[in-house]
Amino acid sequence: EVQLVESGGGLVQPGRSLKLSCAASGFTFSDYNMAWVRQAPKKGLEWVATIIYDGSRTYYRDSVKGRFTISRDNAKSTLYLQMDSLRSEDTATYYCATHYGHLLGPFDYWGQGVMVTVSS
Amino acid sequence: DIQMTQSPSSLSVSLGDNVTFTCEASENIYGFLAWYQQKLGKAPKLLIYGATNLEDGVPTRFSGSGSWTNYSLTISSLEPEDIATYYCQNNHVYPLTFGSGTKLEIK
Numbered sequence: 227e228v229q230l231v232e233s234g235g236g237l238v239q240p241g242r243s244l245k246l247s248c249a250a251s252g253f254t255f256s257d258y259n260m261a262w263v264r265q266a267p268k269k270g271l272e273w274v275a276t277i278i279y280d281g282s283r284t285y286y287r288d289s290v291k292g293r294f295t296i297s298r299d300n301a302k303s304t305l306y307l308q309m310d311s312l313r314s315e316d317t318a319t320y321y322c323a324t325h326y327g328h329l330l331g332p333f334d335y336w337g338q339g340v341m342v343t344v345s346s
Numbered sequence: 347d348i349q350m351t352q353s354p355s356s357l358s359v360s361l362g363d364n365v366t367f368t369c370e371a372s373e374n375i376y377g378f379l380a381w382y383q384q385k386l387g388k389a390p391k392l393l394i395y396g397a398t399n400l401e402d403g404v405p406t407r408f409s410g411s412g413s414w415t416n417y418s419l420t421i422s423s424l425e426p427e428d429i430a431t432y433y434c435q436n437n438h439v440y441p442l443t444f445g446s447g448t449k450l451e452i453k
Contacts, residue, residue: 271390271433273442287441321389330437332380334401336389
C-alpha cells in the first residue's frame with residue numbers, strides 16, 4: 227500500500243525557516259517524480275514544487291522561487307521541502323504527492339498533509 | 347500562467363441527481379486536464395486524468411469530457427459519499443494550476 231507521511235510542520239515566525247519531510251513507502255520511491263502542493267485555510271489547491279525522480283531537475287512556482295528548495299533522498303525514500311524567509315501567505319497545509327507518469331502528470335497519491343503557520 | 351476557471355463555485359444538489367461541473371482553461375491545454383475530489387479535512391483524490399480517463403477504483407458514475415479549453419466532470423446519480431469539493435487542474439505546462447473548486451452541498 228502506498229503511504230506518504232509528512233512531518234515537520236508547525237508555527238514559525240515570519241522570516242524564519244522550516245523543513246518539511248515526506249516519508250514514502252509501498253512503492254519504488256526512486257522511480258517517481260514528486261511534488262509539494264499546498265492549501266491555505268479555506269482556500270484552493272496550489273502547486274508549489276516538483277522534483278524529478280533522480281533529483282536532477284526541479285520546478286517551482288514563482289512565489290516560492292529562491293525561498294523554497296525541494297530535494298529528495300532516494301536511499302531513505304524521503305522527500306523534503308526547505309522553506310526559508312517564510313511569509314504569512316505561506317500559511318497552509320502542505321501535501322506531498324506523486325506525479326503519475328511524467329513530470330507534468332497528475333497527482334495520484336497524496337499524503338495526509340502537514341500544517342505550517344507563519345505568524346508572529 | 348494558465349488560469350483555470352471553474353463554475354459554479356458551489357452547487358446545491360439532491361441525492362440521485364446528475365451533476366455537471368465545468369472548467370475552462372485560459373488557453374488550449376490539449377486534454378491535459380485532471381479532476382480531483384476533496385472531502386472535508388482530507389487530502390485530494392485523483393478522479394480523472396487526461397480529461398476522460400477514470401483513475402483505478404473510481405466509480406463509473408464519474409465521467410470526464412472536453413478538449414481545447416473547455417472541460418466538464420459529470421456525476422451520474424449522486425451518492426452521499428460524493429459530497430465534496432471538486433477541483434480541475436492543468437497538467438499541460440508549468441506552473442501546474444488548479445481551478446478554485448466547485449463545492450457540492452445537499453439541498
